[in-house]
Amino acid sequence: MEQKAERAAMDDALHEECGVFGVWAPGRDVARLTYFGLKALQHRGQESAGIAVGDGGTVMVRKDLGLIDQVFSDADLSALTGQLAVGHVRYGTAGAKSWEAAQPHLSTINDVIIALAHNGTLVNTDELRRQLIDLGISFLSNSDSEVATRLIGYFTQRTRHLREGIRKTMELVRGGYAMTLINEQALYAFRDPHGIRPLVLGRLPHDGSDGDVLHPTHSAGWVVASETCALDIVGAEYVRDIRPGEILRISAEGLVSEQGVAPEPESAECIFEQVYFARPDSIMGGKSVYACRYDMGRQLAREAPVEADMVIGVPDSGLPPAEGYAHESGIPFGEGLIKNRYVARTFIQPTQELRAMGVRMKLNPLRDNIAGKRLVVIDDSIVRGTTMVQLVKMLRQAGAAEVHVRINSPEVVWPCFYGIDTDVQAQLISANKTVEEIRAYIGADSLAFLSVEGLLACMPAIGEGLPAGGVRGYCTACFTGVYPVAIPASFGRDKFMPGYDPCNMTEPAALPRDVVAKKEHDHSWEAAHGV
Ligand code: SF4
The missing domain is CATH 3.60.20.10 (Aminohydrolase, N-terminal nucleophile (Ntn) domain)
Structure with missing residues (x-):
């Protein structure tokens, strides 16, 4: 632990x-x-x-x-x-x-x-x-x-x-x-x-x-x-x-x-592969991951437009959707953040001093490109929100006039039990705050997430036949709480917050289901995750 x-x-x-x-x-x-x-x-x-x-x-x-x-x-x-x-x-x-x-x-x-x-x-x-x-x-x-x-x-x-x-x-x-x-x-x-x-x-x-x-x-x-x-x-x-x-x-x-x-009659492939995990040059379901992410950006621009001067992506997975957002909105795409590719892969234990440097260890802003500009910043997801707080602050310090955050996936409200480290639900900011509360917390001028329907529309071959019969479908459990594989109570009950009722703790369930209303905000998040 x-x-x-x-x-x-x-x-x-x-x-x-x-x-x-x-x-x-x-x-x-x-x-x-x-x-x-x-x-x-x-x-x-x-x-x-x-x-x-x-x-x-x-x-x-x-x-x-x-x-x-x-x-x-x-x-x-x-x-x-x-x-x-x-x-x-x-x-x-x-x-x-x-x-x-x-x-x-x-x-x-x-x-x-x-x-x-x-x-x-x-x-x-x-x-x-x-x-x-x-x-x-x-x-x-x-x-x-x-x-x-x-x-x-x-x-x-x-x-x-x-x-x-x-x-x-x-x-x-x-x-x-x-x-x-x-x-x-x-x-x-x-x-x-x-x-x-x-x-x-x-x-x-x-x-x-x-x-x-x-x-x-x-x-x-x-x-x-x-x-x-x-x-x-x-x-x-x-x-x-x-x-x-x-x-x-x-x-x-x-x-x-x-x-x-x-x-199963309908497969439940992890939709986060296309959002974040897989490499953009991989092909999944007959469509490149890059093309999926680009389409997510286009869809996001349709769902959450904003007036701005430049669209930037958070490297690496935020870059293709940023290009898509720019294409659809007509706002120019530009480089705003440079990634240090080697910091995240170190096995040197971080000291308190290094931890305080936070996101700066991984990303550095291109000041000349962003100073004075109203930015649309595209990232793949917000999990705990701590990185985005630092990122928005860093962009403002580099001279950005406005920072509008757009996320090319829906809110991550539910933990994953199928191989992704989303930890317990209490760690997920979207399970604890409304979108407006998250916007205020990260210090952005505006914030929007892609809808579940919008994301599904960007996926390859959805509903088409699989070679063994059945149709291709996607797991969206971390957004919807609808779990395609039943989770034994002993494995998962303690990972949910009071008031949340996941679908399919014991039985298969039909997809999709609306995101359950969020828990009323109790301000404990700031105490636990203050930056
Ligand atoms: S809950 Fe489903 S979609 Fe979300 S990360 Fe896990 S397997 Fe992927």
């Missing part, structure tokens, strides 16, 4: 839990391919990194706390030889920040060896962990991902069939997950039945002969990854998304797909 409080004080933003990668490519340097794939996914997690390699006879893992480059030397990668690999970068929400919680998790039960990389959060692992402990299975961490690893190992050893072990585990666990897994010979990729966390399949280029794309003998290999930007970096071509509830097995026998658990 101490680590989390420290992190929150430094960093007022939502965080993805992880990025996963997997490759099956005999004859290729799978460890280095994974290393480069993880480099492309580094934005999804900076706490730890790991690679597991299968060589036909065994599985080797190297993992540690730190960025990819801090964890892997050239010699480390050279020592990881094999035909297939999985990799992981982590920003932990479930489980402590420790070596043991770093992934891939390795499980060895008798002769069954597996290594698993997980993006997401499982909401019902407490009881499953207790049951496994009763069966004599020990744990190294309190991570939900380790529970999934041990469950798969346990069922595989019982059934003598790894795909069956995965399938039985998928039947038991609830939550958001995209997982890659290897044993000595095969790579597996599977995704929860709502498809909350992303996972894509790519093909490494073959030797030049024409071949069936679904047969690896005609391909130099296969890649699975959280985002298409990780396919691009290793030269793999996007084939398709892993389907909700699907298990994909890739080995010398070919690429085999089976439905592990039945998919």
Whole structure:
């Protein structure tokens, strides 16, 4: 908890839990391919990194706390030889920040060896962990991902069939997950039945002969990854998304797909991928994340126009919507903030003096560009509000005549249980204040958020068919309180404030539902979060 409080004080933003990668490519340097794939996914997690390699006879893992480059030397990668690999970068929400919680998790039960990389959060692992402990299975961490690893190992050893072990585990666990897994010979990729966390399949280029794309003998290999930007970096071509509830097995026998658990009639993909988490050069649902963000800016300009001289974006994710807002409104787009890309990634513990510098450690205003101007400032979200307070102050000190804040997502009112670090509801400023109260708190001349309907209108392929049937939909729970996966009371009840009634603590619910009226303002926020 101490680590989390420290992190929150430094960093007022939502965080993805992880990025996963997997490759099956005999004859290729799978460890280095994974290393480069993880480099492309580094934005999804900076706490730890790991690679597991299968060589036909065994599985080797190297993992540690730190960025990819801090964890892997050239010699480390050279020592990881094999035909297939999985990799992981982590920003932990479930489980402590420790070596043991770093992934891939390795499980060895008798002769069954597996290594698993997980993006997401499982909401019902407490009881499953207790049951496994009763069966004599020990744990190294309190991570939900380790529970999934041990469950798969346990069922595989019982059934003598790894795909069956995965399938039985998928039947038991609830939550958001995209997982890659290897044993000595095969790579597996599977995704929860709502498809909350992303996972894509790519093909490494073959030797030049024409071949069936679904047969690896005609391909130099296969890649699975959280985002298409990780396919691009290793030269793999996007084939398709892993389907909700699907298990994909890739080995010398070919690429085999089976439905592990039945998919939901409508998927519930995390809409925050397009808002903030994913890289703008990734493609999701057939539309680039950049194009989605640009459209959000256009929609925001239609919903919340304002008279101003220049539109600026808060780097990085606020830049495409700022361009869209400028396009739609006719107000010129300009650079107003320069980001120091390396400060946020440091592992040096912040001192009180550094904390006091706050947002200045990450962003610096371009005074010549903004002095005397009425600014529209676009950012992806407001979580606790502490960063925006400092940002508005900094822009005013740099000479901005007016600061109009526009947010290209709706208000974050509800905590996330599917892999995003939004902490408890009491930490979310929008659960505690009205929009006007937030405007006053951050010191802006005006403030507006994109509507839920407006955001959904910018999403790719909404309502269209998915390959396995059903239609594409989106999770909007952090805006609406409508949770697509039931949250066990033991996992979530204490994370909600009195007076809030989330939809679907136990049963599936219909989307969408209006945002619940906010709690009356009691002024405790200033006391807890004063800047
Ligand atoms: S609650 Fe929000 S952040 Fe979490 S999965 Fe749903 S849309 Fe994404």
